[in-house]
Amino acid sequence: SQQGEEDPQALSIQEGENATMNCSYKTSINNLQWYRQNSGRGLVHLILIRSNEREKHSGRLRVTLDTSKKSSSLLITASRAADTASYFCATDARRAGSYQLTFGKGTKLSVIP
Amino acid sequence: DSGVTQTPKHLITATGQRVTLRCSPRSGDLSVYWYQQSLDQGLQFLIQYYNGEERAKGNILERFSAQQFPDLHSELNLSSLELGDSALYFCASDGGPTDTQYFGPGTRLTVL
Numbered sequence: 001s002q003q004g005e006e007d008p009q010a011l012s013i014q015e016g017e018n019a020t021m022n023c024s025y026k027t028s029i030n031n032l033q034w035y036r037q038n039s040g041r042g043l044v045h046l047i048l049i050r051s052n053e054r055e056k057h058s059g060r061l062r063v064t065l066d067t068s069k070k071s072s073s074l075l076i077t078a079s080r081a082a083d084t085a086s087y088f089c090a091t092d093a094r095r096a097g098s099y100q101l102t103f104g105k106g107t108k109l110s111v112i113p
Numbered sequence: 114d115s116g117v118t119q120t121p122k123h124l125i126t127a128t129g130q131r132v133t134l135r136c137s138p139r140s141g142d143l144s145v146y147w148y149q150q151s152l153d154q155g156l157q158f159l160i161q162y163y164n165g166e167e168r169a170k171g172n173i174l175e176r177f178s179a180q181q182f183p184d185l186h187s188e189l190n191l192s193s194l195e196l197g198d199s200a201l202y203f204c205a206s207d208g209g210p211t212d213t214q215y216f217g218p219g220t221r222l223t224v225l
Binding site: 035043101 | 171
């Protein structure tokens with residue numbers, strides 16, 4: 001079953017605009033990770049935020065985590081055409097010594113030049 | 114480049130057949146995770162191995178099995194293939210608890 005649910009399912013913006021994607025999850029987590037996938041290719045790790053962190057930055061990416069609301073957001077600032085991809089949040093919650101990731105269905109971002 | 118390698122990149126086979134997918138984790142990573150990505154189910158965890166031993170099982174069919182060898186590479190075996198097994202299969206590795214999981218480029222399996 002899906003743990004994380006991204007919102008919106010699809011997002012279309014102009015180059016230079018900011019893009020915000022949200023992720024909600026159901027159970028307690030150890031950390032939450034965001035990945036990017038270009039058109040059915042490999043998953044590229046973007047950022048990991050731990051359950052005791054509230055905000056994290058990496059280049060043009062900003063991730064927030066609100067464990068009380070069980071939600072996270074990914075903000076991409078000054079978007080570029082190359083940011084066009086699907087973005088997934090993934091949570092891990094230790095189960096019997098394993099940290100397998102549970103993914104949401106993803107947000108498909110289109111950045112129009 | 115994540116450092117995780119997978120072979121082959123593409124695999125086309127017929128229903129009823131058996132295939133083996135291979136994964137080499139990043140240098141030093143002891144854990145290997147297998148995931149399946151399909152259009153209807155999304156990305157789902159299949160199975161994890163840690164230092165040669167099975168650590169966790171997810172939504173893995175009985176027709177599927179995996180193993181991790183002493184050199185830490187892993188193989189996912191899919192047998193009695195059905196059309197619905199067509200998907201992207203990813204492996205990932207990490208360096209330890211709560212660490213980032215790095216994904217390989219995936220193997221695209223098409224069952225005709």
